[in-house]
Amino acid sequence: MEKDTINKLFNDLQGSFDIEEPIEGHETRFLEKLRQKNTVATITKKKNSWWKPLSIAASIALLFFLAIGGLNNSITTEDKVAEISPEVSKSELYFVSLIDDQIKELEKENSPETKKIIEDTLLQLNKLEKNYSQLEQDLLNGGNSKLILSAMITNFQTRIDLLNEVLAQIDRIKKIKNTHDENFTI
Template identity: 35%
Template sequence: MFLALGIGFLVYLNNEYGITRDPRVALKVPAYAREFNQYNVAIDQKREEIIKLARNNPELYKDFSADLESLEASYKNLRSNLSNAPNQEALLEAMVQNLQLQVDLLNRQLEILQRINKVKNDNDKENSDAPVI
């Protein structure tokens, strides 16, 4: 009986908010579920873009990944403290802020990769347009 209620609640949360990458948060604080889901979707999309743009620059991708992993580790630490936190609201706000920082970081990384690729493409075009002597 309890299992059926739990599954029903998860279905409700999924329909209402979309299950986040972290369903424990959705179960504890459904009001944050939609916000967490939106950030997680944005993070996943931006990571995919970075992977595509960084194909020709694996060292830079490695550096970018290390920066993001640091923020992800902080997020996981916050999440692990959620159930025992005396002020869960403040901890949830810190988790949201961490997700915002991840999105901001990924946006900056995308800008850098786009600039690098533009310069490379411009240089390639100049070299292909140069007269052959």
């Protein structure tokens, strides 16, 4: 149907198309006018060329100040969680300090015999930390707060239990190594 409309349009306009050749020298006159306009535009651009860098610099400065203002006024996830449940904030501070102490103790025990278990433990702790961050987001998004708070505490307890178990395994590894070294004679 559309094809018929186009054909009808061309049939209606037949005979009214301008098919005559332009006057001799038309192209040279056109190119000359074009060159004159380009020269005028270039001169105009040179006169106003300082505005462009100045406007770019002003835009960058404005964005910079807006970013600084936004960063100063931003509330962290921890602050938002503390608003919802102040108890979580206090318990988080306690658990985090306990976990940090155990991680430092774990890193002190780093040796060729324990390297693999320590790396695996740190990887698992990283996964639990990501899980905890997701729980914080769920809490902020208005999920079941009692259930989420319980899961957050369980997450901390799981990290502490993991660290305690790994430290106990490292102690066993050290005892086995010492026993083998004592029984080894030259």
